Amino acid sequence: MDYAGVVGLEILYMIAFLALTSAGLAVVFGMMRVINLAHGEFVMLGGYTTIACYNNGINIYFAMLVVAPVVVGLVGLIVERTIIRFLYGRMIDTMLATWGLSLLLIGLVTLIFGNTAVSVPAPVSGYQLGDYQMGGYNLFIILITVALVLVMWAVLRFTRAGLIARGAMQGPDVVSALGYDPRKIYMYTFTAGAALSGLAGGVLAPLTGLLPSSGGAYIAKAFITVITGGAAVVSGTLSSAVIFGTVNQLVSFAAHPVIGELAMLALAIILLRLMPKGITGRFFRDGT
Amino acid sequence: MRGWPSIGRIRWGWFLLATAILLLLPLVTDTLTPTVLLIWALFALSLGMMWGYAGLLSFGHAAYFGLGAYTYAIAVVNIGESTIPLLLAMLVPAAIAAVVGAMMFYGRISDVYMGVITLVVTLILFKFISATAGDAYVIGRARLGGFNGIPGFHTLNVPGYPEISLFGVPTYYVCAAALLICYLICRWILARSFGRMLVGIRENEARCELMGYNVPALKTAIFTVCAAMAGLAGCLFANWAEIVTPRVFSLGQAAEVLIWVIVGGLGTLIGPILGAIALGYVKLLLGEQTLIDNSLILGALLIIVVLGIPRGVVPALQRVWSAGRRRARRRAGDAGVRRTLGTSVRERP
Numbered sequence: 197m198d199y200a201g202v203v204g205l206e207i208l209y210m211i212a213f214l215a216l217t218s219a220g221l222a223v224v225f226g227m228m229r230v231i232n233l234a235h236g237e238f239v240m241l242g243g244y245t246t247i248a249c250y251n252n253g254i255n256i257y258f259a260m261l262v263v264a265p266v267v268v269g270l271v272g273l274i275v276e277r278t279i280i281r282f283l284y285g286r287m288i289d290t291m292l293a294t295w296g297l298s299l300l301l302i303g304l305v306t307l308i309f310g311n312t313a314v315s316v317p318a319p320v321s322g323y324q325l326g327d328y329q330m331g332g333y334n335l336f337i338i339l340i341t342v343a344l345v346l347v348m349w350a351v352l353r354f355t356r357a358g359l360i361a362r363g364a365m366q367g368p369d370v371v372s373a374l375g376y377d378p379r380k381i382y383m384y385t386f387t388a389g390a391a392l393s394g395l396a397g398g399v400l401a402p403l404t405g406l407l408p409s410s411g412g413a414y415i416a417k418a419f420i421t422v423i424t425g426g427a428a429v430v431s432g433t434l435s436s437a438v439i440f441g442t443v444n445q446l447v448s449f450a451a452h453p454v455i456g457e458l459a460m461l462a463l464a465i466i467l468l469r470l471m472p473k474g475i476t477g478r479f480f481r482d483g484t
Numbered sequence: 485m486r487g488w489p490s491i492g493r494i495r496w497g498w499f500l501l502a503t504a505i506l507l508l509l510p511l512v513t514d515t516l517t518p519t520v521l522l523i524w525a526l527f528a529l530s531l532g533m534m535w536g537y538a539g540l541l542s543f544g545h546a547a548y549f550g551l552g553a554y555t556y557a558i559a560v561v562n563i564g565e566s567t568i569p570l571l572l573a574m575l576v577p578a579a580i581a582a583v584v585g586a587m588m589f590y591g592r593i594s595d596v597y598m599g600v601i602t603l604v605v606t607l608i609l610f611k612f613i614s615a616t617a618g619d620a621y622v623i624g625r626a627r628l629g630g631f632n633g634i635p636g637f638h639t640l641n642v643p644g645y646p647e648i649s650l651f652g653v654p655t656y657y658v659c660a661a662a663l664l665i666c667y668l669i670c671r672w673i674l675a676r677s678f679g680r681m682l683v684g685i686r687e688n689e690a691r692c693e694l695m696g697y698n699v700p701a702l703k704t705a706i707f708t709v710c711a712a713m714a715g716l717a718g719c720l721f722a723n724w725a726e727i728v729t730p731r732v733f734s735l736g737q738a739a740e741v742l743i744w745v746i747v748g749g750l751g752t753l754i755g756p757i758l759g760a761i762a763l764g765y766v767k768l769l770l771g772e773q774t775l776i777d778n779s780l781i782l783g784a785l786l787i788i789v790v791l792g793i794p795r796g797v798v799p800a801l802q803r804v805w806s807a808g809r810r811r812a813r814r815r816a817g818d819a820g821v822r823r824t825l826g827t828s829v830r831e832r833p
Contacts, residue, residue: 296790300779303780461608472592
């Protein structure tokens, strides 16, 4: 029974991890059809921001929940103004340019922080589940992700900004005919996506040591979660996070963590082949 | 997609000049660096052929490079003689590319999703090979060795004579020959209807399909051929480095080759070759110092090229060159007309 609880929590944690790390990418891809290959580096920047703040004596929760999203959001704004906005409608070129950006950011962070791992201690202590010692921080990540998904859903569903954003996603021409500038909407969307990535990086920073190349660890999973999920931001990301998180953890427990990860990636290829528009392109169509 | 360079044809003069330079290079310099630059050039050529002519961008071309390297290492450890491993190093990547390609192209997956799938394939291989440390992962007599890779295998030898192995200058000549032969194969493909159909697919896939061509089969075919070339490059790289590590499958390797190709030039064969040689050399120079990170330069370069010269340097230079020639010819033409008419011609059409 305890073991089932452990497995269940680990599955929940993996789902939360996938949803959290892909939220920023999902917003940008879903709203703008832009695949941001520098997403992993945005997450990494959020982590470095949190660690830098913590080392300077700022409260760690404030650092990860406020400072990291703001800083990375600003980076996203600069990137959108200087690179992305010239490439709208050229998906492949956007992918190439953001890959360049990813390498550039890795190089810059290496230059500033050096190529050594840095870390912060987790601010939540562990707890006992039957015979098993569990990391309390995983629970914190699950809670943060639930809150984040609810907020995203509520914003998209009930606020005016969310309405405009969904409109811009379904029919940019109509939205622009109604007097909203799609370019401005895209700018805000990209900034918001970057901020979400920064938040993910901040929240995940205490988990592992952070390297300039850490972004590569997130990008693959975030990528397949978002693409397999399809264009609908919340329902798409959630449904594919649930599928991949469950498969990954079950196979990991049955065989080996590496096999679990491989199973997830292989499943992603098969799902993409079967549903090139993603899960939500096929089953849900309401746009949130 | 406007402004592709024309298919072009082989210029034998330039080709012979390049051959002569490659032949004589060992007389003036050490061959260690030129060898790896030629290998990288071959790798870039294999991606440039696919991307520049058929319009198929694989974000994970490193997968086939790495498969070639690993296939060679594993086979040569088991066999001991290098002829069959060399062939396997082309056949295995080609076979896997045929399966992956058929899956993608018969599924009519768009170019963006093709990018994602090829990248994920590379990541799967990287993850898997990195995790193969320990006694459980042994193929025949070859230990896969996880992150440390496979060191100390037999390098290429004269076919049939395992005791005469090649290193130094002979290896350099093998790499040069491989590059020249693959270049000729690419030119030969492009001169035939197969090549024209590939360019047709790049320009307008739906029209090619409606004219009755089997587009998925053609795409799978060129994907397979280019994977075999990448595999050959990987095999030669394994010989040059005398060790294979999971780094050949890494995201960095995948990004590097893409940058060489796009900076050198899309839609040309010489562009990717020159791009790989130039940027590969820069990489080796940057490797000697620690002040500026190589990925910083490569990343900035990729952004600048995508924003500024999305077809790459060589096509841009070609455009400037041919515009200059046109102007010169027109001026010469004007002078000729002036001579015959005895008046000045001011108006131009």
